[in-house]
Amino acid sequence: MSDMQTATRGWSDFSVAEWHRLSEISQRHEPAMRLAYMKAVQSRREVDTLALRNAITLLLVEVCDTSASVYGMVFNPNSPIYLFTIDRLVDKFTRGINLKESKDAVKSILPQGLGVAEQTSRLDTFGLDARAAVRLERMRQEGKSDREILQERNRSIVLRGNIISTTETNRIVNQSLIALWRDNAENELVAKARRRRQVEYRGTTRRRVMNQPHKTWMTRRDDKVCKYCDPLDGITARLDAEFDTRYGVFDSPPIHPNCRCFMVLG
Structure with missing residues (x-):
């Protein structure tokens, strides 16, 4: 990321450092999320929630x-808010x-007249998106071979695993930050934000910027940043409020599959 890019977006040195810190943490833990998904799909039965919980806990x-x-x-780490957050992330x-x-x-789209066993088999969508x-x-109905269908399923699983690992790793990072801020509600920095009812906006059509503690939306600023997230880079909201975006309100990223955005405090 060049100095020109940083200046254009108006990021402080602190925000840049936070972006790098969170990116490095996320990248280190993505393989564990991918492994949890692949193990679950290969078993075709269920997620190993104990292993998943351990992986999420380590990241949090x-x-x-x-x-x-x-x-x-x-x-x-023994505070109930973190245990509750981990439960929600596992789910x-x-x-x-x-x-x-x-x-x-x-x-x-299933054909009429299928037997119970055949219908159950075709409805085995574990690990797949819609x-x-x-x-x-559709491939089955077109008469494709079992080998072709298996190859396509394996390809879809790899793609889905990459999406899941990226999306859920970032979800854990951002929800961990929210849990930390909420658990420190009596901290002076956080308490100041909670006493104010005004949401702060930056980089949106609402230009009312208040001088108060806030959270700021950050993209990863590379050539993979999508058209949905790019306009959100730099918008801010009060710590206990939601981000007001053109796509709706969110307490944190991600806003879509494969979303890699982070937040920074202050």
């Missing part, structure tokens, strides 16, 4: 521990692998 602890040092906060990851939408999409699941069912 690293984000919160290092962020607490950066922001002058306290990180107590989100698990539901992302076994999407009800995928099963429903295939069910809507588009891939429908594509495989």
Whole structure:
């Protein structure tokens, strides 16, 4: 990232350093998220929630521990807010692998008159998104061979694994930050933000910028940043508020599959 890019976006040296720190943490943990997905899909049964919980916990602890040092906060891993956050992240990851939408999409195009066993087999969409699941069912109806269908399924699984690992790793990073800020609600920096009712905006059509503690949306600023996230780079919101974007309101990134955006405090 060049100095010109930083100046154009108006990022401080602190924000740039945070971007690098969170990026490095995320990249180190993405393989663990990918492995959790691949193991689940290969078993074709269920997610190893214990292994997944351990992987998510390790990432949350690293984000919160290092962020607490950066922001002058306290990180107590035994606080209920972190345990609650981990539970929600495990559930989100698990539901992302076994999407009800995928099963429903295939069910809507199944031929009439299938036996129970055949219908159950075709509705096995574990690990697939709706588009891939429908594509495989179309291949069956077109008479493609089992080998061709298996090859396409394996290809779809690899692609889905990459998306899941990127999206969910970033979700964990950002939700870990929110948990840390909420757990430090009595911290002077966070408390100031909670006393104000005005949401702060920057980089949007709402130009009312308030001088108060806030969270700032950051893209990774490379050639992979999508057309949806690029306009959000630099928008801000009060710590306990949601980001007001052109796509709706979000407490943190990600906003779509493969979203790699982060947040920075202050």
